[in-house]
Amino acid sequence: MRKIAVIGAGQAGLLAAHALHQNGYEVSLYSDKTADDFLTKTRPTGTAARFHMSLEFERELGLEHWGDVAPRGEGVHLHFCRKKGNVFLTLLGRLDDYYLAIDVRLQSATWMRELTERGCRVEIENITIDRLEEIAAENDLSIVAAGRGEIQQLFPRDEARSTYDRSQRFLAMVCVHGIPMNFDYAPYYRPVKFNFFAPHGECFWVPWYSMNAQQSWSLVFEAKDDGPFDRFRDVKSGQQALDRAREVVKDMTPWDYEWLKDAELCDENSWLVGSFLPQVRQVVGTLPSGRNVIALGDTAHSLDPIGGQGANNGNKMTRNLVECVLEREDQPFDADWMRGTFDRFWERHRYIDMFNNTLLEPLTDAGKIILVAQYGSTAEAGNDSPQQKIADAFVSNFNDPIELTEAFHDSDKARQVVKEAFGSSFWPVLRGGLGIAKAQLLQMLGRPGGHPGT
Numbered sequence: 406m407r408k409i410a411v412i413g414a415g416q417a418g419l420l421a422a423h424a425l426h427q428n429g430y431e432v433s434l435y436s437d438k439t440a441d442d443f444l445t446k447t448r449p450t451g452t453a454a455r456f457h458m459s460l461e462f463e464r465e466l467g468l469e470h471w472g473d474v475a476p477r478g479e480g481v482h483l484h485f486c487r488k489k490g491n492v493f494l495t496l497l498g499r500l501d502d503y504y505l506a507i508d509v510r511l512q513s514a515t516w517m518r519e520l521t522e523r524g525c526r527v528e529i530e531n532i533t534i535d536r537l538e539e540i541a542a543e544n545d546l547s548i549v550a551a552g553r554g555e556i557q558q559l560f561p562r563d564e565a566r567s568t569y570d571r572s573q574r575f576l577a578m579v580c581v582h583g584i585p586m587n588f589d590y591a592p593y594y595r596p597v598k599f600n601f602f603a604p605h606g607e608c609f610w611v612p613w614y615s616m617n618a619q620q621s622w623s624l625v626f627e628a629k630d631d632g633p634f635d636r637f638r639d640v641k642s643g644q645q646a647l648d649r650a651r652e653v654v655k656d657m658t659p660w661d662y663e664w665l666k667d668a669e670l671c672d673e674n675s676w677l678v679g680s681f682l683p684q685v686r687q688v689v690g691t692l693p694s695g696r697n698v699i700a701l702g703d704t705a706h707s708l709d710p711i712g713g714q715g716a717n718n719g720n721k722m723t724r725n726l727v728e729c730v731l732e733r734e735d736q737p738f739d740a741d742w743m744r745g746t747f748d749r750f751w752e753r754h755r756y757i758d759m760f761n762n763t764l765l766e767p768l769t770d771a772g773k774i775i776l777v778a779q780y781g782s783t784a785e786a787g788n789d790s791p792q793q794k795i796a797d798a799f800v801s802n803f804n805d806p807i808e809l810t811e812a813f814h815d816s817d818k819a820r821q822v823v824k825e826a827f828g829s830s831f832w833p834v835l836r837g838g839l840g841i842a843k844a845q846l847l848q849m850l851g852r853p854g855g856h857p858g859t
């Protein structure tokens with residue numbers, strides 16, 4: 406039986422360990438935390454909302470346990486603002502299948518225990534390079550899924566595939582409960598609530614299931630330097646992060662202040678602040694002995710949280726790696742094979758990185774065509790208008806960014822999307838533009854813009 410080691414008990418490492426074990430490999434998992442540590446001492450590494458394609462992989466492995474109790478996310482509700490105090494447009498889209506954001510601490514604790522019950526070896530150990538040498542010598546393949554932990558430095562940056570050389574946003578995440586699980590302004594569905602402020606950054610609220618079984622919200626703030634979202638740098642506790650979040654919401658997204666004001670922290674560790682560089686790494690890590698190990702998940706490719714893609718990316722990368730391992734049969738897991746597995750993943754899934762970066766950058770001309778044409782979408786049940794079809798297509802792209810990402814960078818493709826929905830690509834943009842202009846005029850007169858879903 407071929408032996409495989411996995412370093413790291415996050416989303417990617419645990420899925421890899423379970424999948425490989427189920428396919429008959431002798432798997433050893435190395436984690437720097439016990440299952441109990443995840444529940445008592447650890448911060449969640451992110452919100453980790455996962456869409457249908459990613460959840461399907463977890464279901465195949467018998468690991469999706471929370472779909473009946475967690476709040477199901479049904480779409481996206483977007484306010485797009487060009488400046489503070491003015492709403493430029495709204496987009497309300499629905500997904501065909503729901504998404505789930507399960508507290509990754511609950512997942513790691515549960516999936517680690519299940520791995521042991523299913524007969525795998527689980528070692529609690531902080532793996533150093535020296536120890537990795539020993540592990541690599543004992544195993545046919547060693548997979549490093551250690552997130553952005555120090556051991557990530559073993560894998561050089563992939564210059565050709567990396568877009569950024571500095572972090573793009575200062576991030577804050579606060580997970581809260583005790584408030585409604587819907588919004589008064591669109592009570593008929595439960596979306597992730599996105600607020601884009603072109604010059605300043607973004608904030609979004611994701612339905613989240615906490616490790617204490619609370620139906621909750623994960624609030625994420627993405628601040629551009631020195632702007633009005635950039636107020637979390639000195640935060641030292643969860644309560645302080647929540648107080649700051651309330652201030653920012655009152656100031657920037659007052660439509661959500663009443664909804665948020667009585668929120669409570671899920672637990673004292675349910676928050677994060679900081680920043681990191683989104684980048685792609687070469688997946689082959691060469692140890693001093695010359696042995697090679699392969700990177701997986703955030704260790705290989707970390708994305709800014711803006712598009713809710715990091716954990717989805719990890720799931721898709723893990724599925725691809727497991728398929729490549731199975732196809733390899735008895736041949737060696739050498740460096741060329743390792744590179745080839747990531748090339749295959751990238752060929753199919755590079756749109757994830759492209760879509761995520763699209764959301765970090767100013768709206769493209771092609772993107773304007775799509776957003777203006779969809780203006781009027783409501784996400785109400787039974788709405789099958791062309792506007793709704795485009796809004797739904799935008800939201801569906803979060804599940805599989807191959808679908809619409811290129812249309813955000815190519816005006817001909819964007820017009821084609823509009824034409825497919827409306828039968829014409831000129832009048833829908835004009836009509837959407839007129840609706841937006843009317844809302845601007847109303848706001849200039851000091852009245853509500855009257856946007857759909859507000």
Ligand SMILES: Cc1cc2nc3c(=O)[nH]c(=O)nc-3n(C[C@H](O)[C@H](O)[C@H](O)COP(=O)(O)OP(=O)(O)OC[C@H]3O[C@@H](n4cnc5c(N)ncnc54)[C@H](O)[C@@H]3O)c2cc1C
Pocket residue numbers: 412413414415416417418435436437438450451452453454455506509530531532533550551552553554555556576577578611625677701702703704710712713714715716717718719
């Ligand atoms: C604010 C925020 C919001 C996010 N929202 C979303 C979202 O909505 N949707 C989405 O898809 N993604 C989202 N993400 C990204 C997502 O959370 C991550 O991509 C995902 O959790 C990474 O999983 P991982 O298994 O690769 O790494 P990790 O979760 O970091 O797991 C790695 C594990 O390895 C352990 N480890 C590290 N070093 C060692 C060592 N030397 N020895 C042993 N163990 C080690 C760590 O302690 C950790 O337990 C978000 C991220 C942030 C920051």
